[in-house]
Amino acid sequence: MTHPLQDTLFDLTTVTKLTARRRNVLRSPKQYGSADEDARPYLAELGQELIAAPQAIQFQPNTTEAVHRWSPYVQGFSASFVQRTLERYRSEYARPVVLDPFAGSGTVLVQAKMNGLPSWGIELNPLLHFIGRTKVGCWKVSAEKLRSMAESVLASKILADPPSFLKSETQFRPEVLFHLRRLKGGIDDFQPMNEEEAQVKDLLLLAFASILVDSSNLKRAPCLGYAPKKVVENDAPIRLFSQKIQQISDDLLLCQSQYGQYLETPAQVLLGNSMQIRPDTPCDLIITSPPYMNGLDYVMNYKIEMGWLGFGQSHRELKHIKDEMVVCDNVSKGLIRSFEQAKPYTNPWVEAIKEQIAFHIERRGNYRRHDMPSIVHKYFDDMYQVMRNMTEALRPGGRFMLVVGDSLIADVYVPTDLILARIGQDLGLRIERLEKARERRSGQVRSYRLRETIVTLKKD
Numbered sequence: 001m002t003h004p005l006q007d008t009l010f011d012l013t014t015v016t017k018l019t020a021r022r023r024n025v026l027r028s029p030k031q032y033g034s035a036d037e038d039a040r041p042y043l044a045e046l047g048q049e050l051i052a053a054p055q056a057i058q059f060q061p062n063t064t065e066a067v068h069r070w071s072p073y074v075q076g077f078s079a080s081f082v083q084r085t086l087e088r089y090r091s092e093y094a095r096p097v098v099l100d101p102f103a104g105s106g107t108v109l110v111q112a113k114m115n116g117l118p119s120w121g122i123e124l125n126p127l128l129h130f131i132g133r134t135k136v137g138c139w140k141v142s143a144e145k146l147r148s149m150a151e152s153v154l155a156s157k158i159l160a161d162p163p164s165f166l167k168s169e170t171q172f173r174p175e176v177l178f179h180l181r182r183l184k185g186g187i188d189d190f191q192p193m194n195e196e197e198a199q200v201k202d203l204l205l206l207a208f209a210s211i212l213v214d215s216s217n218l219k220r221a222p223c224l225g226y227a228p229k230k231v232v233e234n235d236a237p238i239r240l241f242s243q244k245i246q247q248i249s250d251d252l253l254l255c256q257s258q259y260g261q262y263l264e265t266p267a268q269v270l271l272g273n274s275m276q277i278r279p280d281t282p283c284d285l286i287i288t289s290p291p292y293m294n295g296l297d298y299v300m301n302y303k304i305e306m307g308w309l310g311f312g313q314s315h316r317e318l319k320h321i322k323d324e325m326v327v328c329d330n331v332s333k334g335l336i337r338s339f340e341q342a343k344p345y346t347n348p349w350v351e352a353i354k355e356q357i358a359f360h361i362e363r364r365g366n367y368r369r370h371d372m373p374s375i376v377h378k379y380f381d382d383m384y385q386v387m388r389n390m391t392e393a394l395r396p397g398g399r400f401m402l403v404v405g406d407s408l409i410a411d412v413y414v415p416t417d418l419i420l421a422r423i424g425q426d427l428g429l430r431i432e433r434l435e436k437a438r439e440r441r442s443g444q445v446r447s448y449r450l451r452e453t454i455v456t457l458k459k460d
């Protein structure tokens with residue numbers, strides 16, 4: 001559809017002076033379009049409707065909520081969404097076992113524990129696995145003990161070395177770097193003598209990881225990048241670390257008083273690939289938010305924390321972890337070449353979308369990645385493998401809920417939510433509900449409206 005404004009823009013601008021990328025955006029046939037319009041034929045084929053269910057599903061509100069706020073990672077979803085979901089099914093399942101195959105920083109598991117429900121998570125990034133595990137595993141730690149150990153850390157004079165493969169001198173101002181090295185030196189020096197002390201050390205490390213980006217010359221918005229105008233005070237690490245320890249110890253007191261009866265509720269995060277591993281007990285409710293197709297790189301975005309906490313010793317190691325993840329659009333070309341030789345899952349929608357993307361890349365003449373059709377294909381193959389594995393873990397009568405956003409790639413609408421629903425059908429699940437939770441703008445063609453959907457599938 002062409003909008004009147006589109007033509008005006010062409011009149012006003014000397015097209016030749018525009019960058020190729022901007023020119024493609026202005027010329028996009030998707031200007032002023034919407035996913036809801038483009039999704040109609042897919043919905044008709046599925047025999048489904050999209051229910052309007054506006055609600056907050058992003059991580060942002062978690063930054064003020066107990067335990068969730070221990071880690072400031074914006075890619076999660078909101079605790080209140082998880083709470084609403086658990087309440088919706090409270091009467092249907094006596095004591096559901098909850099599972100999140102993309103556990104991230106542990107939002108689902110923390111919230112399940114606050115409701116006294118046993119839970120499992122799977123997470124491939126060792127840093128996020130550590131964070132999720134610590135957020136559900138340390139509720140019995142004495143707040144006083146944590147504060148007193150933090151005092152010793154703050155008083156320590158031992159200097160740890162910054163990660164050798166990162167450019168710490170550029171990422172941090174010299175005074176800031178000095179304080180970070182002292183904090184890390186103090187934590188490393190602490191030798192736990194029992195289980196509780198080991199948990200105290202984990203909480204100290206989690207607090208340390210959570211202040212790194214705020215203390216640096218970088219920002220996550222949501223991708224990690226330099227922030228030239230950012231002002232960081234010399235003592236930022238000391239101040240931020242003390243604040244974080246205060247928050248954690250306040251929350252520990254709250255957990256022990258408000259959720260005292262749930263301290264022993266099991267919550268386990270498995271470290272590994274959810275295409276391959278699953279819990280050894282059946283689950284009732286899978287609540288998850290998979291990586292979005294043209295979304296974030298869940299390894300490079302966390303390289304600072306991974307490096308400082310020793311979860312990656314080199315870029316090569318980080319790349320190795322990244323290659324196992326559900327694919328994102330800065331995946332290595334080699335991985336995509338080997339994928340093209342494999343025999344992946346496919347369906348007619350995926351095939352048609354691949355063809356259209358290839359056509360539009362050709363039409364544009366240039367595009368970030370010429371192998372984009374295969375990247376898109378790999379995304380759905382990866383998701384198929386995860387969903388197949390997780391469906392095995394689901395008890396009959398159980399539900400599989402995915403919070404996911406759709407995409408616009410090289411002027412082609414990709415209804416990720418509906419394709420995942422269709423994959424669910426292929427795996428024998430029934431599409432119970434498709435809810436539109438919010439609208440969002442496409443990163444490339446800003447006037448195109450995408451959405452975020454809650455897909456509910458049921459194993460009848």
Ligand SMILES: C[S@@+](CC[C@H](N)C(=O)[O-])C[C@H]1O[C@@H](n2cnc3c(N)ncnc32)[C@H](O)[C@@H]1O
Nearest residue numbers: 076077102104105107123124273274298325326
């Ligand atoms: C959208 S985030 C989930 C965030 C989570 N809901 C939260 O609130 O923190 C997706 C997560 O999936 C993880 N991931 C990607 N591929 C994976 C795989 N194959 N197996 C397990 N985890 C994976 C990423 O590391 C990332 O943490």
